[in-house]
Amino acid sequence: METTHKSTDELLAEIENLKIQLEEANDTIEAIRTGQVDALIVKSDNGHELYTLKSADQTYRVFIEKMTEGAVTLNRDGIIVYSNSQFGKMVGLPLSKITGIFFSSFISPGDENTYEDLISRGWTEDSKGEVLLSSATKVIPVQLSITTLELDEGTSLSIILTDLTPQKQTQLLLKANNEKLQQMNHELELSNHDLQQFASVASHDLQEPLRKIQIFSNFLKERFATDLTQEASAYLDKIISSSQRMKVLIIDILSYSQLSQEDNSYVFTDLNVLINEVLEDYEILLKEKKASIIVDPLPSIEVNPGQMRQVFQNIISNALKFIRKDTPPYIRISANPGVDGNEPATNNESFCYLSFKDNGIGFDDKFARTIFTLFRRLHTKDKFEGTGIGLAISKKIIEKHRGNIIAKGQEGVGSEFIIVLPTRQNTF
Amino acid sequence: MNKRRLLLAEDDEDDRMLFSDFLEERNDFELVHSCENGMEVIEYLDAIINVDELPNLVVLDQNMPKMTGSQTLQSLKSTPRYAQIPVAVYTTYTDRRLIDECYKSGAITVVAKPISPSGYHQMMDELIDLIPN
Numbered sequence: 402m403e404t405t406h407k408s409t410d411e412l413l414a415e416i417e418n419l420k421i422q423l424e425e426a427n428d429t430i431e432a433i434r435t436g437q438v439d440a441l442i443v444k445s446d447n448g449h450e451l452y453t454l455k456s457a458d459q460t461y462r463v464f465i466e467k468m469t470e471g472a473v474t475l476n477r478d479g480i481i482v483y484s485n486s487q488f489g490k491m492v493g494l495p496l497s498k499i500t501g502i503f504f505s506s507f508i509s510p511g512d513e514n515t516y517e518d519l520i521s522r523g524w525t526e527d528s529k530g531e532v533l534l535s536s537a538t539k540v541i542p543v544q545l546s547i548t549t550l551e552l553d554e555g556t557s558l559s560i561i562l563t564d565l566t567p568q569k570q571t572q573l574l575l576k577a578n579n580e581k582l583q584q585m586n587h588e589l590e591l592s593n594h595d596l597q598q599f600a601s602v603a604s605h606d607l608q609e610p611l612r613k614i615q616i617f618s619n620f621l622k623e624r625f626a627t628d629l630t631q632e633a634s635a636y637l638d639k640i641i642s643s644s645q646r647m648k649v650l651i652i653d654i655l656s657y658s659q660l661s662q663e664d665n666s667y668v669f670t671d672l673n674v675l676i677n678e679v680l681e682d683y684e685i686l687l688k689e690k691k692a693s694i695i696v697d698p699l700p701s702i703e704v705n706p707g708q709m710r711q712v713f714q715n716i717i718s719n720a721l722k723f724i725r726k727d728t729p730p731y732i733r734i735s736a737n738p739g740v741d742g743n744e745p746a747t748n749n750e751s752f753c754y755l756s757f758k759d760n761g762i763g764f765d766d767k768f769a770r771t772i773f774t775l776f777r778r779l780h781t782k783d784k785f786e787g788t789g790i791g792l793a794i795s796k797k798i799i800e801k802h803r804g805n806i807i808a809k810g811q812e813g814v815g816s817e818f819i820i821v822l823p824t825r826q827n828t829f
Numbered sequence: 830m831n832k833r834r835l836l837l838a839e840d841d842e843d844d845r846m847l848f849s850d851f852l853e854e855r856n857d858f859e860l861v862h863s864c865e866n867g868m869e870v871i872e873y874l875d876a877i878i879n880v881d882e883l884p885n886l887v888v889l890d891q892n893m894p895k896m897t898g899s900q901t902l903q904s905l906k907s908t909p910r911y912a913q914i915p916v917a918v919y920t921t922y923t924d925r926r927l928i929d930e931c932y933k934s935g936a937i938t939v940v941a942k943p944i945s946p947s948g949y950h951q952m953m954d955e956l957i958d959l960i961p962n
Binding site: 423525605608609610613615616619622623655 | 841843847892893921922942944945946947948
């Protein structure tokens, strides 16, 4: 028997030959799987037979293989008879280790019932559901889309697996952000409520006792001055001036807190008129300080006149307050020459630039932002009086007008306040 | 000239004392009564039978329990029997809205509460000028 007496060399050659055949077969399978092959020629007893693969299902075979979803086919027992490479990636196994085992072995223990329900329903109707897919290395949330397939071998179950990890992450992030937003909203409501409570407290409960201090100390001063020693009288003056200062503080805080609830009606206003009103109020002070004020022609724009007057007043009052000892104050108020607020509004919103430049003591430019903070003072109140609220109010008003205010300063040279305002507020 | 009869509504005891002390220093006003809130004002006026005995001026504190100054003002102005009595509102804290509201309701004036004796007399000088003889 020749065949039983093959030499070792012959056997080795045969093995080598079989290996090559196996590799070829694997390559062919791979080629079929990835759609590189259109036809197979198989040698048979009747000669060469051509098996063409370029049928309707070739497109789908490629499609299934290339898509980002996992795809498996199960037989009646729930054993995987086919899997695409994407499913292999999902569970981190080579395809050879996937076919032939129970699909349920990839379902996370907690989700087995859900899975069983889905599968049993899947045999009668299309079904969809979410489960956790677990493998040795990871657990991922997936959506299973189950449908039956009529194949030559009989009915099998096709499952498309969509990785829900990115969606779940986005959902979590969205949920977290929503919660954060709600929390912030709640805090904002609380603080708004507090602010209004505060305004009411400040307007009555704080001012009434303060007024008592004022009236009774003034009473002493006006009616009992002769009974008081010089020292006592000096103390009394301190009480009176401190309570006056306290009064100004309360009023200023109140007007700051009320800005948000005040009426927001905007009317077309000639800014020159507003400036003139402020300057008239300061007429005596301007004369006293020998101040010169140059006002260039200003545009007419839509503002809340009362509020804007307050801004101008705050800036001008600052310019008259923070002056150099030896130099009479000089204020130049101008509008950007390139911008004419009287132009009809076009689609591009037009803005008005206003500049208030003085020759006062100025400030270090590093404070350019902080001077707008509530209660921010760069000088002791002995040197320059004020509550430190004026600029904070101004900023709030300008921001309500959707504008911007910035300050530029140079110590010992002067300050400049620049206001940028939209020329229109009302939308038509 | 006869003293003008003044009715005061003021919930604060110190303020009632100050008001009546300063009135006593004057010969143009006579404090006929002090009420502690707006309700009492109405009750007091309702109890007056002879219309000629109604006060010549009512001064209302704004911040009072039960009925505020401006509420009392509205109530008086909408009652024909009292609509002609001059009413002044005086308050610790005046805001633009309150001032507008009171003038609209028919107040002859809205004033900030004085903070000195001279301030009181100044306020009363102004009040006497505002009421018809």
